[in-house]
Amino acid sequence: MTLERNILLALLAGAALLPFAVTDQYILHLAIMALFYAVLASSLNLVVGYVGEFSLGHTAFLGTGAYTAALLSTQAGMPMWVTIPLAGLVSAVFGFAIGAITLRLQGPYFVIVTLSFAEVLRIIANNWIAVTNGPMGLAGVGQTLFGDVAVTDKAGFFLIMLGIAAVALYLSYRFVYSNAGRAAVAVRENRYVAQSIGVDPFGTAMQAFVLGAFLAGLAGGFYAHYISFVGPEVFRFAFMATMIIMVLLGGKGTLIGPLAGAVIVTVLEEYLREVQELRLTLFGLIVMAIVLFLPNGLMGFIALRREQQAAKPTLNAAKERTV
Amino acid sequence: MDLFPQFLANGLVMGVFYALSALGLTLIFGLMRVVNFAHGEFYMLGGVSGWFVTNYLGLDFFSGLIVVAALMAAVGWLVDRFLIERVRGQGEEPGILLTIGLSIFLVNGTLLLVGPAPMKVAGAMAEGPLFFGPIAVTKLRLLAVAVGIALIVGAHLLIRRTRLGAAMRATFQDPMAASLAGIRTGHVYAATFALGCTLAALSGMLLASIYSAQASVGGLISLKSFVVVILGGMGSFAGAIAGGLLLGVAEAMWGGYVSMGMVDVIGFVLVILILLFRPQGLFSIRTERA
Numbered sequence: 001m002t003l004e005r006n007i008l009l010a011l012l013a014g015a016a017l018l019p020f021a022v023t024d025q026y027i028l029h030l031a032i033m034a035l036f037y038a039v040l041a042s043s044l045n046l047v048v049g050y051v052g053e054f055s056l057g058h059t060a061f062l063g064t065g066a067y068t069a070a071l072l073s074t075q076a077g078m079p080m081w082v083t084i085p086l087a088g089l090v091s092a093v094f095g096f097a098i099g100a101i102t103l104r105l106q107g108p109y110f111v112i113v114t115l116s117f118a119e120v121l122r123i124i125a126n127n128w129i130a131v132t133n134g135p136m137g138l139a140g141v142g143q144t145l146f147g148d149v150a151v152t153d154k155a156g157f158f159l160i161m162l163g164i165a166a167v168a169l170y171l172s173y174r175f176v177y178s179n180a181g182r183a184a185v186a187v188r189e190n191r192y193v194a195q196s197i198g199v200d201p202f203g204t205a206m207q208a209f210v211l212g213a214f215l216a217g218l219a220g221g222f223y224a225h226y227i228s229f230v231g232p233e234v235f236r237f238a239f240m241a242t243m244i245i246m247v248l249l250g251g252k253g254t255l256i257g258p259l260a261g262a263v264i265v266t267v268l269e270e271y272l273r274e275v276q277e278l279r280l281t282l283f284g285l286i287v288m289a290i291v292l293f294l295p296n297g298l299m300g301f302i303a304l305r306r307e308q309q310a311a312k313p314t315l316n317a318a319k320e321r322t323v
Numbered sequence: 324m325d326l327f328p329q330f331l332a333n334g335l336v337m338g339v340f341y342a343l344s345a346l347g348l349t350l351i352f353g354l355m356r357v358v359n360f361a362h363g364e365f366y367m368l369g370g371v372s373g374w375f376v377t378n379y380l381g382l383d384f385f386s387g388l389i390v391v392a393a394l395m396a397a398v399g400w401l402v403d404r405f406l407i408e409r410v411r412g413q414g415e416e417p418g419i420l421l422t423i424g425l426s427i428f429l430v431n432g433t434l435l436l437v438g439p440a441p442m443k444v445a446g447a448m449a450e451g452p453l454f455f456g457p458i459a460v461t462k463l464r465l466l467a468v469a470v471g472i473a474l475i476v477g478a479h480l481l482i483r484r485t486r487l488g489a490a491m492r493a494t495f496q497d498p499m500a501a502s503l504a505g506i507r508t509g510h511v512y513a514a515t516f517a518l519g520c521t522l523a524a525l526s527g528m529l530l531a532s533i534y535s536a537q538a539s540v541g542g543l544i545s546l547k548s549f550v551v552v553i554l555g556g557m558g559s560f561a562g563a564i565a566g567g568l569l570l571g572v573a574e575a576m577w578g579g580y581v582s583m584g585m586v587d588v589i590g591f592v593l594v595i596l597i598l599l600f601r602p603q604g605l606f607s608i609r610t611e612r613a
Contacts, residue, residue, distance in 0.1 A: 287424030288421055
């Protein structure tokens with residue numbers, strides 16, 4: 001717990017120095033995207049890793065946040081410090097509504113229904129032209145932070161995203177180590193035992209779900225301003241697949257896992273750009289390889305190694321004793 | 324109102340293909356409990372390989388259909404033996420991720436090989452409308468529907484009347500008891516997966532002879548197949564058929580009377596409603612929730 005907290009604090013501090021050390025715009029862009037995905041993956045991890053239900057509809061919240069921020073900015077000219085938190089709140093409301101329906105279901109049913117919600121939202125975004133501008137999307141989302149201050153360079157965006165990531169990690173940390181978080185883990189491990197000691201599975205799952213939706217909404221709001229364009233693609237399954245891969249590669253049910261996954265996948269995707277056409281094909285193969293050979297993600301692998309390391313000396317000691 | 328029978332006919336035609344594809348998924352998802360997100364990709368591969376064998380190898384439609392069936396059965400068998408088998412019994416999560424990976428691989432591999440353009444499977448006969456009172460149906464569609472129905476009946480007979488079918492039913496009732504009785508369950512799983520895969524692929528090839536095959540169509544088909552399976556009830560043969568026809572008709576009506584753009588919403592709205600009010604599916608008697 002303290003180790004996890006210290007690592008997170010060290011990572012944040014290190015990241016805060018990055019824009020002063022690096023001026024290369026391309027690397028900063030990668031760092032922004034890695035942070036953006038880190039927030040998304042962490043928010044998905046709250047549902048997948050702590051509630052233990054596999055949500056494939058997380059893009060619903062990303063997209064809702066992005067559209068909220070884009071609409072507030074293009075229609076009402078609101079600055080970022082208003083739009084991004086509002087994007088989070090609207091997503092949280094959606095999270096509450098969708099969670100109230102979907103969290104009654106478990107297993108494959110939950111998977112399919114969450115996915116259905118994301119698809120419904122995508123199709124609505126694609127067809128409700130009066131509001132969303134259909135497939136053309138909303139272009140020219142403003143980049144003012146507050147008043148007349150506009151964010152003009154990548155370093156500025158990086159610091160904003162870092163702020164969001166810090167908020168997201170703080171909230172996740174507080175949730176995971178609260179009674180609600182522990183209750184969620186209890187439900188994940190054994191629903192009936194948890195119920196028998198007075199944990200309300202639906203209520204705890206709901207808290208995690210709404211918090212996850214809120215964080216994904218924040219990320220979506222940022223994305224709208226950063227890319228300055230939002231189209232129905234934000235609801236697409238591709239985003240979802242990327243998020244899942246990050247969470248599972250890093251290791252679900254840990255706070256650091258999704259961060260590691262986000263950084264690795266972002267870098268890997270860029271690196272694979274070299275092989276342009278083969279990129280996604282290889283990506284698919286890598287995903288399959290992870291499932292088969294690293295079932296608990298990197299964090300699970302590291303934990304296993306540490307256990308083995310710890311087990312070795314005692315094993316040797318035991319051997320000596322018998323000799 | 325006079326278009327109603329036409330919409331109904333169109334819906335039923337589409338419904339047969341949905342049913343065929345969903346029948347494959349109901350075996351894989353409903354019985355084997357593999358949440359197979361690559362199902363739509365098998366459908367797509369059926370269309371694309373159908374295009375390949377009819378256009379490049381110059382086979383006629385029916386021998387093409389047989390070649391594609393054999394090919395996709397082999398693919399399904401291999402996928403199960405080499406991939407799905409390794410995550411069997413670990414809950415649905417690894418399976419979901421594995422099939423997502425597989426679907427990304429298959430879509431992009433296909434895009435790489437044949438490109439994004441639509442591919443037309445050479446049909447078995449000339450396009451020409453037939454009129455039944457107010458309804459116009461092309462001969463090609465009628466033939467494809469007939470083949471689809473024949474395949475559904477064939478699959479039904481395979482499961483109900485053959486030794487393999489009996490082994491399948493035994494395995495899904497109780498894998499332990501089945502293997503104690505000398506059934507090689509590993510083979511049964513692989514055969515079931517291969518059958519599911521083949522049904523999806525043939526649906527894809529039949530539909531590609533009416534419209535065209537495209538490498539990127541799989542995702543939507545996967546979702547619609549899930550919708551149909553849930554509508555009909557997990558693992559229910561009749562449910563998959565009824566659900567497929569229902570979805571086809573509902574989409575045709577919505578497209579005809581309300582709006583064309585939102586057509587794909589129908590399935591998802593249906594599935595959300597079903598899971599809220601009748602989670603065991605419309606046609607399943609047994610209450611079954613994972």
